[in-house]
Amino acid sequence: MTAPERQSAGRRKLPLILNAVSVLLGIAIWWVLATAGFKLPTPLEVVSRAGTLIGNGTLGEDAVASLTRVLIGFALGTAAAIPVGFLMGWYSVLRGLIEPWIQFFRTIPPLAIIPLAVVVMGIDETPKIFVIFLAAFLACVISTFQGVVNVDRTLINAARVLGAKDVTIFARVVVPASTPFILVGMRVGLGSAWATLVAAELIAAQQGLGYRMQNAQLYYDLPTIFVGLISIGILGLLMDRVLLLAERKLTGWQERR
Amino acid sequence: MTTKTAKISVQGVTKIFALGRETFTALDNVSLDIADHEFVTVVGPSGCGKSTLMNILAGLETPTAGRALVDGSPVLGPGPERGVIFQQYALFPWLTVRQNVEFGLRTSGVPKGERRRRAEHFIEQVGLERFADALPKTLSGGMRQRCAIARAYAVDPSILLMDEPFGALDALTRVKLQEQLLHTWSQNKRTVLFITHDVDEAVFLATRVIVMAARPGRIYDVIEVDPAIERNEEFRLSSEFAALRKRVWHSVYHQEGRTAFQSASHSSTA
């Protein structure tokens, strides 16, 4: 049984190679465009600016400021979304009461809340975290609710005939069965929180990756803008991978992955 | 109490489902007594209300009219004296075989050591000891159903309600599991209500075969099988088995004419 194994190992390696080739090709094209006179910094300039910003501690401080905001907002949003999603899935009365609000706020981009949040909450951390909270909450609450609604009736019946009452069914069947949905919701929520963060920092902040780019814009400082963009991309990707890893660990029991 | 020997007593049970504005009579005035230690199989066309009948006895559905009694008391919900085995196995996919088998023991507060010991015993009985710590996704259909059987046995029910438990398995696995089931039953004679759509299975396992008809769901025929017969390969290949099989087959597959007539007379009296 070594032939199919080798084959599958090869199949797993091939996309990785393709990914690397594609990234290198992208950087090469960027370089060509930059030297051909497009208004772009060269990769070298960006790397050296990144070196400076890391060296004087600016990039680190900005990244920490941004990550702190997003993680607090995301943690609060998820912590609120999971119980609310469960309650909506479990009690149809609560679902009827809560759902219109969630559907309504879902149609408003969280960024559109920023003006209101700034007026009501001032320009310190609160409005930024609130907007991130809202973005994470809305993404996660829907999928948690979907997860609860989709729990296989047969599993609930199996638990009931084994003597489980509502509390046990909830804790030992509904929660684990909806974990895959919750984790997907968390990933969507984190992406949404991250996207919102940068925009929130563009408006009113003294620190953070979004703020740094906004500031650089005033001085036509393209390399700094690029460093900001790439940092945002890399941090977002890393956080998503961490959640993906958690998802694999927690939902490995699922069939066909 | 009408019959003091009945372990299970179904008395005039009717179940009507509402489908939008329409109603659907899944069970129409079904009555049935099952004595302690009986092995009753129920066979009939799809949609004749077999699962509905079982769900009512399991306490997962309530009858629209009539009542179901177990040990003389009305069924008000699921109970530990009734073990249920579903066609779709219904194992908790996030729990290992052992944790699945321990599930019912945990809900009834059996202490950890005792729980473990009992689970081990029943896992061994169904031959899954090598897979005790495996997740259901790694098991074959037959192994999953054996795990479900161990899980039901673990709480030591006096009644087993089985809804087409071997329906999704291949013929070989099915025969094997039938024999295992009879073997455990002969050692510890629980009362069994076994639903199937397979005539052979119904005849081979039962001490009594109930044939149901659809639209509306009702009992159509009852065929007794001598409980003294040993259920082995010899019986499966015997002319006696063939005769019983023929009898049940006719009841299941040639009820059309009388079905129409009976449902007509039903609706005129209703």
Ligand SMILES: Nc1ncnc2c1ncn2[C@@H]1O[C@H](COP(=O)(O)OP(=O)(O)O)[C@@H](O)[C@H]1O
């Ligand atoms: N919850 C339900 N709501 C509406 N109709 C149902 C419901 N459960 C079963 N039925 C209907 O009742 C009939 C009998 O179903 P069932 O007991 O599952 O039959 P069987 O197990 O014999 O195939 C079927 O026609 C089915 O569509």
Ligand SMILES: [Mg+2]
């Ligand atoms: Mg059925």
